[in-house]
Amino acid sequence: MKQKTDKEKDLEYKWYPNIKYLIAGILFGIVFVKSEVVSWFRIQEMFRLQSFHMYGIIGSAVMTAMISIFLIKKFNIKTIYGEQIEFHPKKFNKGQIYGGLIFGLGWAITGACPGPLFAQIGTGATVVLVTLLSAIAGTWVYGYFKETLPH
Amino acid sequence: MIEFLKHPWPWYVAGPLIGLTVPFLLIIGNKSFGISSSLRHICASCIPGNIPFFKYDWKKEIWNLFFVFGIFLGGAIAINLLSNPNPIEVNPKLASELARYGITNYNNLVPEDIMNWQTLFTLKGFLIMVAGGFLVGFGTRYAGGCTSGHAIMGLSNLQLPSLIATICFMIGGFIMANFILPIILSL
Numbered sequence: 001m002k003q004k005t006d007k008e009k010d011l012e013y014k015w016y017p018n019i020k021y022l023i024a025g026i027l028f029g030i031v032f033v034k035s036e037v038v039s040w041f042r043i044q045e046m047f048r049l050q051s052f053h054m055y056g057i058i059g060s061a062v063m064t065a066m067i068s069i070f071l072i073k074k075f076n077i078k079t080i081y082g083e084q085i086e087f088h089p090k091k092f093n094k095g096q097i098y099g100g101l102i103f104g105l106g107w108a109i110t111g112a113c114p115g116p117l118f119a120q121i122g123t124g125a126t127v128v129l130v131t132l133l134s135a136i137a138g139t140w141v142y143g144y145f146k147e148t149l150p151h
Numbered sequence: 152m153i154e155f156l157k158h159p160w161p162w163y164v165a166g167p168l169i170g171l172t173v174p175f176l177l178i179i180g181n182k183s184f185g186i187s188s189s190l191r192h193i194c195a196s197c198i199p200g201n202i203p204f205f206k207y208d209w210k211k212e213i214w215n216l217f218f219v220f221g222i223f224l225g226g227a228i229a230i231n232l233l234s235n236p237n238p239i240e241v242n243p244k245l246a247s248e249l250a251r252y253g254i255t256n257y258n259n260l261v262p263e264d265i266m267n268w269q270t271l272f273t274l275k276g277f278l279i280m281v282a283g284g285f286l287v288g289f290g291t292r293y294a295g296g297c298t299s300g301h302a303i304m305g306l307s308n309l310q311l312p313s314l315i316a317t318i319c320f321m322i323g324g325f326i327m328a329n330f331i332l333p334i335i336l337s338l
Contacts, residue, residue: 025221
């Protein structure tokens with residue numbers, strides 16, 4: 001990894017460069033709501049194989065991202081700061097199986113993965129705040145028991 | 152144009168836009184798309200306890216919290232400015248199944264008949280909102296990511312662990328929606 005310049009280190013701790021992520025989040029949240037990805041009903045349809053909608057969204061999102069990553073690697077596209085774009089390979093552990101199954105169960109009950117929880121609250125479903133707090137609690141409990149869980 | 156935006160967006164518009172978030176975040180700041188990590192950063196910043204898993208420099212990851220706060224704002228903007236005046240259209244089979252459990256209100260993205268402040272204090276509401284949320288938070292962190300980090304970012308970067316995680320998400324979801332949720336909904 002290349003040594004960071006002082007300017008870059010400074011930027012990491014300032015809040016205003018983060019505004020661009022806020023804007024990215026806003027656009028993303030609008031797409032989430034308008035495509036009804038954050039709808040509990042659409043998730044129920046998906047898991048009952050009653051609609052192509054969610055499969056179409058996830059499938060085309062993955063294809064678009066895959067082509068983008070291929071192009072970034074092929075043409076060695078840099079960040080707007082001129083940095084090399086880094087990819088973080090994921091290592092297999094059994095957590096992806098156990099945790100994946102547990103998350104799947106939760107996804108189908110709440111009709112939301114973590115991103116949609118934030119969007120649902122934004123749409124005025126204030127009670128979802130409880131679901132979000134509970135998800136934060138779940139994350140905390142995982143952190144507490146991490147060492148004792150099979151990985 | 153605004154009329155068009157107000158209708159639900161088809162999958163072939165929304166999917167590629169969601170997919171473009173991946174290169175967008177990489178190019179504007181070398182960030183790997185992932186949302187469930189935000190829950191870990193919230194733990195690390197507010198209630199780290201003395202847990203090694205929450206002892207890290209979360210301020211370096213603060214972009215993620217800006218991003219999810221943006222998702223919240225985006226939800227508010229979409230519902231207030233671009234709101235679809237019609238109820239959500241679902242498969243009639245699903246509608247007739249849900250009607251048996253008393254779910255008939257399609258005016259919101261969440262089923263208001265079962266998710267509201269009153270039902271929260273019933274067993275059914277508790278299982279759906281509190282227990283369900285817990286499984287989402289616990290499971291995503293155990294799996295090392297959620298739909299965004301594994302299914303979209305991981306799969307598009309050809310990561311085998313992400314494929315395994317995604318398959319498990321789907322298996323868990325199928326089991327819940329078809330076998331367990333009907334029992335919870337009939338409570």
